[in-house]
Amino acid sequence: MLAEADGRWATPVVHDWDVHATVAHLLAADEALAGRLGIAARVPAGAPPRDTGWEDVWDRRTAEVIAHEYGRAPEETLASWSAQAAALLATPEARDTERAARAETLMGMRLPVADHFVVRAFETWIHTDDIGRALGRAVPPPPEGHLGRMVRLAVRVLGLALGRETAPVLLSVTGVEQWVLGSADDPVRAELALDPVDLCLLLGGRRTPEEVPRHTTGDAAAVRNVLERAASLAWL
Incomplete structure (x- = not known):
């Protein structure tokens, strides 16, 4: 390019x-x-x-x-x-x-x-x-294997940022895997599903918590906390 x-x-x-x-x-x-x-x-x-x-x-x-x-x-x-x-x-x-x-x-x-x-x-x-x-040029996402590595690292960093005191949310990333973020001692309060590219763009500061496409169920506040914490990690 x-x-x-x-x-x-x-x-x-x-x-x-x-x-x-x-x-x-x-x-x-x-x-x-x-x-x-x-x-x-x-x-x-x-x-x-x-x-x-x-x-x-x-x-x-x-x-x-x-x-x-x-x-x-x-x-x-x-x-x-x-x-x-x-x-x-x-x-x-x-x-x-x-x-x-x-x-x-x-x-x-x-x-x-x-x-x-x-x-x-x-x-x-x-x-x-x-x-x-x-x-005005379309840029493809990284190859699937590379994108998966980026997502797994991003989720690991996000999990550390959230800590073990926050309401647990089941995060599913399409085509990669799923994780429970937050407290390991409490029942899951919500589910959040994201596309891997959208998750990376959120963590990279190119999507806001309000505009990133997602599918959710359960506690809206718990989901919002995960999305806002993810966006706060952006340094780019």
């Missing part, structure tokens, strides 16, 4: 980013995992202030990389991001299950390295869809 973006790099996409800035953001976003795996940053970075939360570091680094990349041709930014992605996929952690099982804390989440790769795939797809909509 980006190979066909000639002459349209300044098209507004999301937030206050155009196509060029969105690719620069992906270059910045992949850096955290790349750095942990020994890949040097492609844009010089200043040291963040001490005691800075990951969200502020994330926002500051995105702004820094976008400003740097605006001084280069969009094709150069694309080449840098593509090369960094290729370097990530060439690391031993991308192939060796033992190395991939090592836990790392990135973006406030302690997850196996393998799951951080899934997070990178998730964000890349979300922003590809953003660019596609801006350019």
Whole structure:
């Protein structure tokens, strides 16, 4: 898709980013995992202030990389991001299950390295869809197996965010599986069925709890709590 973006790099996409800035953001976003795996940053970075939360570091680094990349041709930014992605996929952690099982804390989440790769795939797809909509191009969902991995990780993170004190809801994701979220000691209060792509778009901040298509039964407040908590996890 980006190979066909000639002459349209300044098209507004999301937030206050155009196509060029969105690719620069992906270059910045992949850096955290790349750095942990020994890949040097492609844009010089200043040291963040001490005691800075990951969200502020994330926002500051995105702004820094976008400003740097605006001084280069969009094709150069694309080449840098593509090369960094290729370097990530060439690391031993991308192939060796033992190395991939090592836990790392990135973006406030302690997850196996393998799951951080899934997070990178998730964000890349979300922003590809953003660019596609801006350019009037339909972007297909990830392959079924990849989408299933994204959904399972997303539900795991959502379950942790909800905790064990909330009213239990049976969440069914079409074509994937189902989970009981919330308290394990109380009877299920409601059922919520979602399409896997809609769930990912909700967690990615591209659907609101009010507009996401779903099928529900039972306690409406319990369902609303799950949907609102899912939407609150979006950082994209």
